[in-house]
Amino acid sequence: MESRPELSLCDLRPEHAELRSALETAFRRVLDRGDFILGREVGGFEEAFAAYCGASHGVAVANGTDALALTLQALGVGPGDEVVVPAFTFVATGTAVFQAGAKPVLADVDPVSLCLSPAAFQAARTPRSKAAIPVHLFGHPADWDGLAKAAAGLPLLEDACQAHGARWKGRRAGSLGVAAAFSFYPTKNLGALGDGGAVTTSDAALASRVRQLRNCGRTTQYDHPVRGLNSRLDTLQAALLLEKLPHLDAWNARRRAAAERYRQALAGIEELRLPQALPGTEPVWHQFVVRVRRRDELAAALKAQGIATGVHYPKPLHLQGAFAELGHGPGDFPVSEAASAEALSLPMFPSLREQDVARVAEAIRSFYTVRQTAGRA
Ligand SMILES: Cc1ncc(COP(=O)(O)O)c(C=O)c1O
Incomplete structure (x- = not known):
């Protein structure tokens, strides 16, 4: 049998090929000017990205993790405080x-x-909770009405690292909470060519605290009234992101079309649960995550056919060593544990073609047919 080309979980080369000359021009512009740190495009990108999200301010930082940590710090969260996270x-x-x-x-x-x-x-x-961080996981907006009600005034920091462009009741991720954290890790819906991140907020004072904290806590070159981080987005990455941002909606629309095709092609497979867009939401399908029993067997069968899949995430936070001091164990968060056992991410990226979706669906169907037939024998 003729072997088919490998199908990646995420392949952004076609998008980069389309933008190659614009990206090269942006690179040359920054190289020629030489303002590599907090240069012209950083401010330009901050403004454009905040406007895209429907927020008044954007602060570009080095990555999504710092975007979260610096915003917490800017909110006054620190030792002795608690923050609720999924x-x-x-x-x-x-x-x-x-x-x-x-x-x-x-x-x-x-x-x-x-x-x-x-x-x-x-x-x-x-009473020690000072904030919560809902995550718009896989590009699906969290239930903002329900969370805001439960928050009863507690600040909600959106983890929008996977949700560039997603909407909750018409409002974009990045404009729902007191602030939002974004990652521009290369495979994100809007990705840099390296690490990057941003905070969006409509609170001017909060934006200015994050801006100070991301730049070593300084107010002037040699005045550091608070302890900050070196967490700046490179001018070069900002310049590249500025070239990509105008394409984000079109890329997300292509992801949505691919998700719809998956939905049709995979309908009616009893063993497989499809991700759903809850009413009022417009997800951006950072990942297309199905839920299946015997996940690892299915992943292996797809791999044998040249189809890459991913597992987001094989271990919930409470079973990770990094959180051992919280003292949790198996059984503490059953929905998270079930999701970790069953989640399988199928190939998802803007240039995923109709025939790619059909190929994945056919491979999944044949996996279940073979198993059923074997079960009967
Ligand atoms: C949900 C979520 N939160 C936070 C992060 C951290 O972002 P970064 O990798 O840019 O630090 C990521 C990205 O990987 C993410 O997916």
């Missing part, structure tokens, strides 16, 4: 709380959206 997310949502000197308090996620459950958040908060 148990099922990328590890940085929780480690950023430690980075700010506070203690993460874990809460379980909603079984459908896999985002922080408002009821679990309500139950986890204590």
